[in-house]
Amino acid sequence: MSTIASHIHGTRAAAPTWRRATEEPAWVRRLLIGIALGFLSLFLVLPLTVVLYGAFEQGLQVWYAAITEPDAQAAIRLTLLVVAIVVPINLVFGVMAAWAIAKFEFRGKSVLITLIDLPFAISPVVVGLIFVILLGSQGWLGPWLAEHDLRVIFAVPGIIIVIAFGTMPFVARELIPLMQQQGKEEEESSLTLGANGWQTFWRVTLPNIKWGVIYGVILCNARAMGEFGAVAVVSGRIRGETNTMPLHIEVLYNEYLFTAAFAVSSLLAGLAIVTIAVKSLVDWRDERQRHQAAA
Amino acid sequence: MSIEIEHVNKRFGHFVAVDDVTLSLPEGQLTALLGPSGSGKTSLLRIIAGLEFPDSGRIRFHGEDATDVHVSRRGVGFVFQHYALFKHMTVFDNVAYGLTVQPRRLRPSKAEIRNRVTRLLELVQLDWTANRLPAQLSGGQRQRIALARALAVEPKVLLLDEPFGALDAKVRAELRRWLRRLHDEIHLTSVFVTHDQEEALEVSDRIVVMNQGRVEQEGTPEEVYDHPANPFVFSFLGQVNLFHARVQDGQARIGDLALPTAATGDQPEGHGLAYVRPHDIEILADDSAQGALAAVVEGITVVGPTARLELKVAGARDLIHAELPKSRLRSLGLSQGSNTWVRPLNGRVFVEPGRTPADPESVGM
Numbered sequence: 280m281s282t283i284a285s286h287i288h289g290t291r292a293a294a295p296t297w298r299r300a301t302e303e304p305a306w307v308r309r310l311l312i313g314i315a316l317g318f319l320s321l322f323l324v325l326p327l328t329v330v331l332y333g334a335f336e337q338g339l340q341v342w343y344a345a346i347t348e349p350d351a352q353a354a355i356r357l358t359l360l361v362v363a364i365v366v367p368i369n370l371v372f373g374v375m376a377a378w379a380i381a382k383f384e385f386r387g388k389s390v391l392i393t394l395i396d397l398p399f400a401i402s403p404v405v406v407g408l409i410f411v412i413l414l415g416s417q418g419w420l421g422p423w424l425a426e427h428d429l430r431v432i433f434a435v436p437g438i439i440i441v442i443a444f445g446t447m448p449f450v451a452r453e454l455i456p457l458m459q460q461q462g463k464e465e466e467e468s469s470l471t472l473g474a475n476g477w478q479t480f481w482r483v484t485l486p487n488i489k490w491g492v493i494y495g496v497i498l499c500n501a502r503a504m505g506e507f508g509a510v511a512v513v514s515g516r517i518r519g520e521t522n523t524m525p526l527h528i529e530v531l532y533n534e535y536l537f538t539a540a541f542a543v544s545s546l547l548a549g550l551a552i553v554t555i556a557v558k559s560l561v562d563w564r565d566e567r568q569r570h571q572a573a574a
Numbered sequence: 575m576s577i578e579i580e581h582v583n584k585r586f587g588h589f590v591a592v593d594d595v596t597l598s599l600p601e602g603q604l605t606a607l608l609g610p611s612g613s614g615k616t617s618l619l620r621i622i623a624g625l626e627f628p629d630s631g632r633i634r635f636h637g638e639d640a641t642d643v644h645v646s647r648r649g650v651g652f653v654f655q656h657y658a659l660f661k662h663m664t665v666f667d668n669v670a671y672g673l674t675v676q677p678r679r680l681r682p683s684k685a686e687i688r689n690r691v692t693r694l695l696e697l698v699q700l701d702w703t704a705n706r707l708p709a710q711l712s713g714g715q716r717q718r719i720a721l722a723r724a725l726a727v728e729p730k731v732l733l734l735d736e737p738f739g740a741l742d743a744k745v746r747a748e749l750r751r752w753l754r755r756l757h758d759e760i761h762l763t764s765v766f767v768t769h770d771q772e773e774a775l776e777v778s779d780r781i782v783v784m785n786q787g788r789v790e791q792e793g794t795p796e797e798v799y800d801h802p803a804n805p806f807v808f809s810f811l812g813q814v815n816l817f818h819a820r821v822q823d824g825q826a827r828i829g830d831l832a833l834p835t836a837a838t839g840d841q842p843e844g845h846g847l848a849y850v851r852p853h854d855i856e857i858l859a860d861d862s863a864q865g866a867l868a869a870v871v872e873g874i875t876v877v878g879p880t881a882r883l884e885l886k887v888a889g890a891r892d893l894i895h896a897e898l899p900k901s902r903l904r905s906l907g908l909s910q911g912s913n914t915w916v917r918p919l920n921g922r923v924f925v926e927p928g929r930t931p932a933d934p935e936s937v938g939m
C-alpha cells in the first residue's frame with residue numbers, strides 16, 4: 280500500500296488526489312450532498328428553530344410560567360405516566376416476540392411478523408376509533424365495562440391502550456433482524472455449559488442485543504410521548520385530566536396562546552434532540568464494535 | 575463414558591436427516607463421524623448432545639438412558655464449527671462461564687475458578703490472551719478457546735462439529751494433531767464430525783461413515799480404508815478408478831487380466847465393477863506383463879514428491895488416474911502424449927454396484 284502511494288506521488292506529484300474508478304465525479308457528489316442537506320434543513324432544522332424561537336421569544340420567565348401552569352403540569356404528568364407504563368410493556372413484548380421469531384420455527388410465523396407491523400400501517404385516528412367501537416359506552420365491551428364501573432374510553436386507561444398499540448412495533452422490529460442474524464449458537468453453547476434458560480437470557484442473549492434494545496426503547500418512548508391522533512379520539516380532551524402534552528399544545532394553539540404552545544412544544548422538541556443524540560451514540564458504538572470484530 | 579445410540583431417527587418435515595442409526599462409541603476413544611455434506615452428521619451429534627430431540631430411539635451414556643435429559647444436565651462439551659464464543663466477554667470470562675453459572679452450592683470459589691481457567695488456558699497454550707475479546711483472536715486461537723471453555727466443566731463426553739472446517743489448511747493440520755494429543759492426555763470420549771476423509775483417517779480411533787442419514791460402515795481407520803464395506807465407502811475415502819470386470823471362480827477378470835482382489839472369494843459370479851485406487855495402478859514401460867492395458871498419458875501433475883497421471887486407455891470412456899513417486903516417473907521417462915502400459919495391482923470388486931455418491935462411470939475411469 281505504501282509503495283503504491285509513494286509511486287503515485289512520485290509520478291503525479293502535482294495531483295496527489297486520486298479517485299476510485301467507481302466514484303462519481305465531484306460535482307455529482309456535491310450536488311447530491313447539497314440537496315440532502317438543503318432538504319434536511321428545510322424540513323427539520325428550520326421547524327426546530329421556529330419552535331425554540333417561539334418558546335423563548337418572550338424570555339425564560341414566560342417559558343417557565345407556561346410549563347409550570349397547572350394544566351401543563353397535568354399534561355406532562357399524564358404523558359410521563361403513560362410512558363412509564365407503555366414502554367416497559369412494549370419492551371417485554373418486543374423482546375419476547377423477537378426471541379420467538381428469531382430462535383424458533385413455528386407455524387404462523389410470517390403472520391406474526393405482519394401483525395407486529397400492523398400498527399404502523401393503520402392511521403392513528405382509525406386506531407382510536409377501533410378502540411372506541413370496542414370499549415366505548417356504545418361499543419361491544421362497553422356495557423360490561425360500565426357494569427363493573429370501569430372507565431376506559433375518555434379516561435387514562437384508553438390513552439394507555441391506544442399508545443401501547445401504536446408503539447408496539449418499535450422494539451420488536453429493531454430486534455428481529457438483529458437476533459436472526461446472530462443465530463442461536465451462543466445460546467446453545469451456554470446451555471451445553473450447564474446454564475439454564477434464564478441465565479442464558481441474562482448473560483448471553485441480552486448483552487448481545489443490548490444496543491438494539493436501547494435504540495428500540497428510545498424510539499418507542501419518543502413516539503409514545505408524541506402520539507396525537509389516536510389519543511385525540513379516545514381521551515375526550517378533558518383539560519387537566521386526559522390531555523397529554525401533544526393535546527395540550529393543540530388546545531393552547533387553538534386558544535391563540537402561541538408562546539405557551541411553543542413552550543410546551545420545546546419540551547417535546549428537546550426530547551427529539553436527545554433521541555437523535557442517543558441514536559447517534561448507539562450507531563457509533565455499533566460501528567466501532569463492527570470495526571473491532573473485523574480487525 | 576461410552577455412548578450407545580439405539581435406532582435413532584430424526585426428520586425435518588419430510589426430510590429424513592437421521593435414518594435408524596444404531597452405534598456404540600467405546601469409552602475413551604476418538605470417533606470420527608465422516609460423510610458428505612447433508613449426510614446427517616451434525617444432526618446426529620446434536621442429538622447426542624441434547625440440542626435436538628430424536629423422533630424415536632434412545633441415547634445412553636454408560637448404559638444410562640440420557641434421551642430425556644436436558645442439554646444443560648448431560649455433561650457434554652460441545653464445540654461448534656464457528657466457535658460460538660461469547661462475543662461480549664473476554665477470553666477469561668468465556669472459559670470461566672460454565673463454572674460461574676453453576677448453582678451456588680456447587681460453584682467453585684473465585685480463586686479456584688481463576689486457577690482452573692488459567693490452567694485450561696495454559697493447556698491450550700493461550701494463557702496470554704485472557705483479557706482479550708474473541709474478536710481480537712485468529713480463527714485457530716478462537717477454536718482452542720472454545721475447546722478450553724467446553725473442557726472447563728469437566729465433561730464426560732466431548733463433541734466437536736467440524737471443529738477445523740473454517741480454518742486454513744496448515745492451521746487445520748496442526749490443530750488436528752494437537753487435538754489428538756490432547757485427547758490422549760485427558761481421557762475423554764470424543765466424537766468429531768468431519769467431511770474430510772484425510773482428517774478422519776489421520777486422527778481418529780474409529781470412523782463411522784455416514785451417507786443419507788444412515789451408517790454405511792464403522793471401524794478403525796485401517797479397516798474402513800482397506801476393507802470398505804461397499805462402493806460408497808470406497809469412493810468416499812479417496813479417488814477411485816472403475817473397471818468393468820467378470821467374476822468367475824472367485825477371480826475378477828478385466829479383459830485378460832486377473833485382478834488379485836482382496837476379497838473376491840465370497841462374491842457371486844457375474845458382472846462386477848472393480849474399484850482401484852490410483853496408487854494401485856502400476857505403470858509399465860512395456861507390454862511384457864500379462865494383461866497390461868495400452869494407454870496414452872494425457873496429463874501429468876506433480877505435487878511434491880508424488881506424480882499424478884491421467885491416462886487414456888483405448889476403448890475406455892473415462893480417464894484412469896494413477897499415482898506414483900516422482901522418481902519412478904523420471905525413470906520411466908514419461909511425458910504428455912507418451913505411450914505406456916497400465917495394470918491394476920489391487921482392487922475391490924463389487925458385483926452389484928449399489929449406492930455410490932455419483933454415477934459410477936464418472937467417478938474415475
Ligand SMILES: Nc1ncnc2c1ncn2[C@@H]1O[C@H](COP(=O)(O)OP(=O)(O)O)[C@@H](O)[C@H]1O
Nearest residue numbers: 586589591609610611612613614615616617618
Ligand atoms: N433445523 C433444520 N431444519 C430443517 N432441515 C434441517 C435442519 N437441520 C438439518 N436439516 C437438514 O438435514 C440434513 C442433514 O443435515 P446435517 O445433519 O447438518 O448434515 P451434515 O452435518 O452431515 O452436513 C440437511 O439436508 C439439512 O438441510
Ligand SMILES: [Mg+2]
Nearest residue numbers: 615616736767
Ligand atoms: Mg454439518
